[in-house]
Amino acid sequence: xxxxxxxxxxIRPHFMEGGKYSKLRSVFEGFESFLFVPDRVTFKGSHIRDxxxxxxxxxxVIIALIPAFLFGAYNTGLQxxxxxxxxxGLLQNFWFGFLKILPLVIVSYVTGLGIEFIAxxxxxHEINEGFLVSGLLIPLVMPVDVPLWMLALATAFAVILGKExxxxxxxxxxxxxxxxxxxxxxxxxxxxxxxxxxxxxxTQGQNVIDGFSGATPLSLLAQGEAAKLPSFMEMFIGTxxxxxxxxxxxxxxxxxxxxxxxxxxxxxxxLSTFAGGLFMGLLLNIFAVNSYMELPFYYHFVMGGFAxxxxxxxxxxxxxxxxETGKWIYGFLIGVLSVLIRVLNxxxxxxxxxxxxxxxxxxxxxxxxxxxxxINRRLRRARVAIKNQVK
Amino acid sequence: MSNQEKEPMFSAKIRxxxxxxxxxxxxxxxxxxxxxxxxxxxVKLKPALVMALSVxxxxxxxxxxxxxxxxxxxxxxxxxxxxxxIATMVILVDQFLKAYAFDVSKQLSVFVGLIxxxxxxxxxxxxxxxxxKPWPSFVDGxxxxxxxxxxxxxxxxxxxxxxxxxxYGYPVMQKLGVYSxxxxxxxxxxxxxxxxxxxxxxxxxxRSRNESLIEKK
Numbered sequence: 001x002x003x004x005x006x007x008x009x010x011i012r013p014h015f016m017e018g019g020k021y022s023k024l025r026s027v028f029e030g031f032e033s034f035l036f037v038p039d040r041v042t043f044k045g046s047h048i049r050d051x052x053x054x055x056x057x058x059x060x061v062i063i064a065l066i067p068a069f070l071f072g073a074y075n076t077g078l079q080x081x082x083x084x085x086x087x088x089g090l091l092q093n094f095w096f097g098f099l100k101i102l103p104l105v106i107v108s109y110v111t112g113l114g115i116e117f118i119a120x121x122x123x124x125h126e127i128n129e130g131f132l133v134s135g136l137l138i139p140l141v142m143p144v145d146v147p148l149w150m151l152a153l154a155t156a157f158a159v160i161l162g163k164e165x166x167x168x169x170x171x172x173x174x175x176x177x178x179x180x181x182x183x184x185x186x187x188x189x190x191x192x193x194x195x196x197x198x199x200x201x202x203t204q205g206q207n208v209i210d211g212f213s214g215a216t217p218l219s220l221l222a223q224g225e226a227a228k229l230p231s232f233m234e235m236f237i238g239t240x241x242x243x244x245x246x247x248x249x250x251x252x253x254x255x256x257x258x259x260x261x262x263x264x265x266x267x268x269x270x271l272s273t274f275a276g277g278l279f280m281g282l283l284l285n286i287f288a289v290n291s292y293m294e295l296p297f298y299y300h301f302v303m304g305g306f307a308x309x310x311x312x313x314x315x316x317x318x319x320x321x322x323x324e325t326g327k328w329i330y331g332f333l334i335g336v337l338s339v340l341i342r343v344l345n346x347x348x349x350x351x352x353x354x355x356x357x358x359x360x361x362x363x364x365x366x367x368x369x370x371x372x373x374x375i376n377r378r379l380r381r382a383r384v385a386i387k388n389q390v391k
Numbered sequence: 392m393s394n395q396e397k398e399p400m401f402s403a404k405i406r407x408x409x410x411x412x413x414x415x416x417x418x419x420x421x422x423x424x425x426x427x428x429x430x431x432x433x434v435k436l437k438p439a440l441v442m443a444l445s446v447x448x449x450x451x452x453x454x455x456x457x458x459x460x461x462x463x464x465x466x467x468x469x470x471x472x473x474x475x476x477i478a479t480m481v482i483l484v485d486q487f488l489k490a491y492a493f494d495v496s497k498q499l500s501v502f503v504g505l506i507x508x509x510x511x512x513x514x515x516x517x518x519x520x521x522x523x524k525p526w527p528s529f530v531d532g533x534x535x536x537x538x539x540x541x542x543x544x545x546x547x548x549x550x551x552x553x554x555x556x557x558x559y560g561y562p563v564m565q566k567l568g569v570y571s572x573x574x575x576x577x578x579x580x581x582x583x584x585x586x587x588x589x590x591x592x593x594x595x596x597x598r599s600r601n602e603s604l605i606e607k608k
């Protein structure tokens with residue numbers, strides 16, 4: 001450790017003002033603070049410094065994502081071997097899936113971080129850790145067979161048009177990972193929906209055993225084949241086709257526990273999203289006219305990306321609501337809209353992505369009215385107090 | 392009055408009237424007028440070109456007519472007079488397209504008729520033709536139509552190339568053989584939101600080249 005520290009201190013002057021690499025200062029600082037805790041202290045005035053900075057926040061989210069990631073790797077292998085009718089062990093499944101997912105993760109990080117680095121140099125900003133989580137979220141919401149160049153394009157689109165033009169990390173109005181997914185969804189629908197893309201090898205025309213279908217539970221329902229639906233337990237554990245990280249509700253719940261326990265993710269948003277889904281599910285159950293609407297409401301929580309969206313996407317502190325009351329409204333409406341789009345719009349089998357992006361747009365409006373109603377309430381109270389005094 | 396009449400037909404001033412709307416006074420990217428039609432007709436190059444031409448003709452001729460009439464139009468009813476002139480021109484263009492370019496006319500559908508509501512037209516009549524002579528007004532109309540047309544063509548070129556893989560109907564991407572490398576047409580390019588994003592990128596590019604367009608805070 002000491003030798004590394006010394007090395008960094010030795011090359012530091014080159015990157016400071018007047019040094020030969022002064023243009024790359026923020027790259028240097030980015031790597032330095034990645035390796036060591038920054039030793040900068042406040043000189044003037046009183047400041048409260050919390051040890052939890054952006055880097056630590058991001059690291060916690062990454063840790064929370066690990067269960068979903070590991071299960072995603074396992075499930076990718078499982079689905080693949082199941083489709084060709086080969087018996088396989090746990091480790092074999094995991095290793096196969098891991099090797100398939102790794103390129104996606106690398107492409108997402110290289111593209112996104114590359115753009116962030118360049119943007120930081122151009123603007124003279126410091127490099128921050130804003131992309132660390134997005135870089136892992138993006139592959140987790142993709143089908144495993146998505147071509148790498150599409151993934152790179154979508155990542156670039158999300159980072160440049162979703163984040164950098166708004167001013168970089170912390171200024172984006174949309175969740176970058178969902179924006180990347182939405183871009184691919186509308187640009188190359190053939191790779192983002194259907195029965196083939198969710199399982200490794202099917203798009204390359206690989207032979208599958210008789211009777212095997214790669215359809216996700218949601219597309220089965222959209223096609224009106226509710227009878228073929230996997231059991232609730234299967235969907236809860238996650239051994240079903242779907243985007244890499246979204247299938248296992250149980251792995252996502254482990255992540256949710258980590259996020260809530262550390263206070264990184266807002267439990268209010270997670271809870272109210274599920275409440276919204278529950279409300280809309282029940283409402284559809286009551287007025288059910290077809291088999292999809294009759295589907296028990298709790299099925300919605302374990303299918304598709306509902307849990308993943310609620311835990312990892314809706315809780316994004318930048319694009320979500322900031323006020324405490326606003327969080328309840330924001331989450332609730334995400335839940336309602338997700339189920340509504342799923343059930344009533346056959347063109348979009350999955351509604352969570354669109355629901356969250358839509359509510360991202362409304363989050364500032366919700367906050368505005370929450371703050372405004374608070375101001376009005378206090379004004380009223382003040383007026384009453386003044387009136388009483390005058391008497 | 393007399394010293395103005397001596398002005399030659401293509402003086403520097405007239406040339407400037409024509410060129411400013413192409414760049415720093417561009418109706419779409421600077422004044423942000425006529426956006427709706429710019430999004431609607433730019434899926435393919437051909438309709439975009441026809442649309443650009445139609446708007447140019449309508450703007451130039453109605454500018455000319457209104458400028459000629461400008462001293463006789465009562466101020467209170469000038470808008471309706473302007474609309475009558477524009478509407479006449481639009482109907483002429485519409486009928487002409489239906490007669491000689493029926494499939495393009497079908498692709499453009501209502502948007503030819505909707506040239507009437509194109510803000511560029513009313514804007515030029517109000518801002519220029521009501522206060523200038525016929526010839527400069529005609530040139531101003533041509534310039535603004537061309538400025539509108541340039542942006543339309545750029546957007547349509549990008550959308551057709553990336554969205555359908557063709558240029559003016561010619562299958563470029565297929566001839567180049569890029570599909571065999573795994574390339575695919577981008578479906579979002581055909582959707583209107585992407586036209587807005589492309590337009591935004593053009594505005595970004597123009598402003599970064601021309602600092603004077605950036606609003607002061």
